[in-house]
Amino acid sequence: MTRLKNTILYARLVFDKNINDPDAHEKFQTMASAYEILNDPQMREVYDAHGMEGVSKGPGGPDFMDPNDMFAQFFGGNPMFGFSFGPGRKRTKGEDSVIPYEVSLEDLYNGKTIKMNMEKDVICSGCKGSGARGNAKPKTCSTCDGKGWTTINPGPRQVSRVQCRDCKGVGERLKEKERCKKCKGECVVKEKTRQEIHIEKGMADKQRIVLAGAGDQQPDIPAGDVIFVLKAQKHESFQRIGNDLLTQVKITLSEALLGFSRILVTHLDGRGIRVSSPPGKIINPNDAIILRGEGMPIFKRPDDKGDLHVVLTVEMPDADWLNTVDIKALSTLLPPKKEDIEPLPEIVDEANYEESDIGELHSTFLDQELEAQFEDDWEDEDSDDDIHGQPECQPQ
Numbered sequence: 505m506t507r508l509k510n511t512i513l514y515a516r517l518v519f520d521k522n523i524n525d526p527d528a529h530e531k532f533q534t535m536a537s538a539y540e541i542l543n544d545p546q547m548r549e550v551y552d553a554h555g556m557e558g559v560s561k562g563p564g565g566p567d568f569m570d571p572n573d574m575f576a577q578f579f580g581g582n583p584m585f586g587f588s589f590g591p592g593r594k595r596t597k598g599e600d601s602v603i604p605y606e607v608s609l610e611d612l613y614n615g616k617t618i619k620m621n622m623e624k625d626v627i628c629s630g631c632k633g634s635g636a637r638g639n640a641k642p643k644t645c646s647t648c649d650g651k652g653w654t655t656i657n658p659g660p661r662q663v664s665r666v667q668c669r670d671c672k673g674v675g676e677r678l679k680e681k682e683r684c685k686k687c688k689g690e691c692v693v694k695e696k697t698r699q700e701i702h703i704e705k706g707m708a709d710k711q712r713i714v715l716a717g718a719g720d721q722q723p724d725i726p727a728g729d730v731i732f733v734l735k736a737q738k739h740e741s742f743q744r745i746g747n748d749l750l751t752q753v754k755i756t757l758s759e760a761l762l763g764f765s766r767i768l769v770t771h772l773d774g775r776g777i778r779v780s781s782p783p784g785k786i787i788n789p790n791d792a793i794i795l796r797g798e799g800m801p802i803f804k805r806p807d808d809k810g811d812l813h814v815v816l817t818v819e820m821p822d823a824d825w826l827n828t829v830d831i832k833a834l835s836t837l838l839p840p841k842k843e844d845i846e847p848l849p850e851i852v853d854e855a856n857y858e859e860s861d862i863g864e865l866h867s868t869f870l871d872q873e874l875e876a877q878f879e880d881d882w883e884d885e886d887s888d889d890d891i892h893g894q895p896e897c898q899p900q
């Protein structure tokens with residue numbers, strides 16, 4: 505039940521953050537009611553035996569929502585939090601372990617098999633998951649008289665119920681010496697396993713690789729899954745857009761004017777891609793070309809590929825080069841310079857030639873743009889943070 509409590513606390517946090525959500529308070533009340541059911545041993549018994557019908561039909565029973573349904577509804581049915589309602593009626597499968605996994609664009613292009621060592625809970629072989637030594641049966645918990653809770657006095661004339669710490673709210677427990685020696689009554693033991701995951705060619709960011717039944721084992725129900733969620737790393741030279749790739753290549757001024765035939769791109773599998781520009785073609789800065797079939801492999805049919813878009817930026821020669829050439833000869837070769845405009849304006853002023861850091865200007869401008877955008881957007885921002893990582897171990 506500790507984890508359920510944590511969940512409630514988490515939910516409260518989420519709702520506090522969403523204070524503008526008019527339904528938040530109501531949602532929280534519903535959640536608290538569900539917690540009541542799970543925490544009240546009598547109600548709990550009725551719920552476990554007859555489900556929600558039993559609880560609702562109780563004399564003057566309050567209008568509770570089924571805890572299992574409610575949690576599923578709240579969190580999209582994704583057991584990322586790994587709720588455990590103990591012997592809850594509807595729990596038919598163990599908890600899934602969700603593990604984020606970073607992959608490079610190279611891995612997504614070429615495919616990759618990864619072996620990793622993991623630790624998981626397996627049913628204890630010593631007691632076959634009962635937690636008991638021999639045929640020992642759990643007895644009513646003496647601390648709470650089987651109620652699963654005890655009372656505390658947090659202040660004068662105040663009484664609160666807390667979960668019994670000796671039986672963890674179950675109401676019965678094994679005596680110390682009756683517990684299985686191997687698992688110490690926990691029913692499961694940690695075991696190291698070796699997992700293999702296959703990153704297939706063309707897989708995408710956020711794609712899930714599911715190892716069915718490879719998760720933690722629990723007594724009486726099938727084990728949950730291990731789910732790897734791919735997180736694509738940024739690549740320094742390629743950008744992925746669906747099945748297409750985008751890259752930028754610098755060409756020289758002479759290549760822009762006279763054409764080229766050379767290895768333009770080193771691909772994600774190490775191949776060189778040679779491209780020849782058509783004769784007589786002048787390339788303007790930021791002209792783009794498309795290399796058909798050189799994009800990402802398509803998932804499940806990797807022989808088909810998207811396209812590779814290449815933006816050609818033109819690199820101007822530097823001052824050192826200028827010092828080595830005959831300027832006069834060069835000026836006769838290049839297209840003529842511009843003349844003053846005709847007719848000449850009545851007033852012509854002289855201004856100084858001074859270099860400016862356009863980058864700085866540009867970023868200041870961008871910042872303002874972003875700020876304006878942020879002010880528009882931030883109210884719609886989703887404040888729920890994803891919770892990743894493996895669910896904590898929950899001994900029964």
Ligand SMILES: [Zn+2]
Pocket residue numbers: 628629630631632633634635636684685686687688689690691692
């Ligand atoms: Zn055991």
Ligand SMILES: [Zn+2]
Pocket residue numbers: 645646647648649650651652653668669670671672673674675676
């Ligand atoms: Zn107890």
